[in-house]
Amino acid sequence: MLEIKNLTAGYSDETAAIHDINIKVPKNEICSIIGSNGAGKTTLLKAIMGLLPTSNGEIIFDGNDISKMDSETISQLGIGYVPQGRMIFPYLTVEENLLLGCEVRKMNLKKALEIGYGYFPDLKGISKRKGGMLSGGQQQQLAIARMLVIEPKMIILDEPAEGVQPNVVQEIGRILKNITSELNVSVLLVEQFVGFALNLSSSYYFLQGGQITNGGIITDENRTSIIENIKL
Secondary structure (H helix, E strand, C coil): CEEEEEEEEECCCCCEEEEEEEEEECCCCEEEEECCCCCCHHHHHHHHCCCCCEEEEEEEECCEECCCCCHHHHHHHCEEEECCCCCCCCCCEHHHHHHHHHHHCCCCHHHHHHHHHHHCHHHHHHCCCEHHHCCHHHHHHHHHHHHHCCCCCEEEEECCCCCCCHHHHHHHHHHHHHHHHHCCCEEEEEECCHHHHHHHCCEEEEEECCEEEEEEECCCCCHHHHHHHCCC
């Protein structure tokens, strides 16, 4: 679904923040990128989404090299991006937030709400509440629901557990597992919370100092040892 080959990118030609990154995200699975603050996680996601220039390498999504495409084109190909901070519209209601992207893409509005509220039923009860009045957990649920209603092939999440209550984090994790199988969506999850991320994932990469230093396939047999051995 997504393959990154020898990717180098940064905020200027002179200063590369990530170096020689190689990552594969399988179809309909969750892949996690683990790393501490400053490791280059958000930089990598911005490069994938066309928000940061790449100086070397390829980003192949669904058979297309997107490394030189703009973010709007990448989004139209089927990648939904939930950045750190969620980026919902605080002065729009929950329902207006859900419908905004659908109107731009001329999607069925009724179906969009069915998907959004189907996976996040708590949002239906607060559908007329402004986004800025929601708790951190509710905002994160809304941000993910906004991506689901446009029916992406892949969702990229930047630290979805940050500032969210533990019970809501677990609920978000359950929903992410469900959508990979029920909606055939791949998930690239960037996190500092190792246990949360790796308990969901079938593969992982450890990002440190702008480079991948470890990674591999996660199974029920090795999951606990991998979690215990990762030190941020």
